[in-house]
Amino acid sequence: MKPLFSPLVLALCVPGLPAIASETTFQQVKVAAGATLFEAECRRCHAADASDASYGPPLENIIGRAAGSYPDYDYSIALEASGIVWTPAALRAWMEDNDGFMPGTKMRHVGIEDATVQAFILAYLESITTRDGSEISK
Numbered sequence: 001m002k003p004l005f006s007p008l009v010l011a012l013c014v015p016g017l018p019a020i021a022s023e024t025t026f027q028q029v030k031v032a033a034g035a036t037l038f039e040a041e042c043r044r045c046h047a048a049d050a051s052d053a054s055y056g057p058p059l060e061n062i063i064g065r066a067a068g069s070y071p072d073y074d075y076s077i078a079l080e081a082s083g084i085v086w087t088p089a090a091l092r093a094w095m096e097d098n099d100g101f102m103p104g105t106k107m108r109h110v111g112i113e114d115a116t117v118q119a120f121i122l123a124y125l126e127s128i129t130t131r132d133g134s135e136i137s138k
């Protein structure tokens with residue numbers, strides 16, 4: 001007669017702690033990959049925080065931020081009047097086709113269509129977002 005649970009099935013079901021540990025590791029890897037991609041694709045125009053000079057608006061606290069709301073930044077009328085909030089979905093659409101998503105924006109087309117690359121960059125943007133809007137100390 002076959003055993004009800006094979007040792008393999010048991011081995012897959014039992015460990016709880018290693019699963020939690022590896023989730024943390026995945027998150028760290030995603031943030032690190034996102035930081036590298038941000039450096040390559042976005043950093044030449046965007047600083048992560050207000051202490052660095054940047055041609056585009058700094059992206060600190062961008063997730064959940066109202067579009068066009070960074071103090072004293074000279075936005076295009078299109079972005080300023082858009083009335084949107086930067087949710088992860090809006091940021092994906094923006095990375096994929098920013099000038100199609102928002103005609104009239106002055107951000108040059110970036111065209112990041114790969115959903116995995118978008119997810120990495122989002123993980124990084126999440127890591128530089130505090131929910132209460134306070135500045136991130138580095």
Ligand code: HEC
Pocket residue numbers: 038041042043044045046055056057059062066067068069070074075076077078079080086091094095104105106107108110112121
């Ligand atoms: C060539 C320069 C340039 C690059 C590269 C660039 N951006 Fe931008 N970005 C801008 C400018 C300029 C604006 C302001 C656009 C406007 O006012 O229409 C902007 C605006 C934004 C906004 C809106 C911010 C707000 O305060 O509403 C987000 C979000 C954003 N960029 C994300 C990114 C991400 C993510 C990348 C990399 C994948 C990226 N950008 C790459 C120049 C750039």
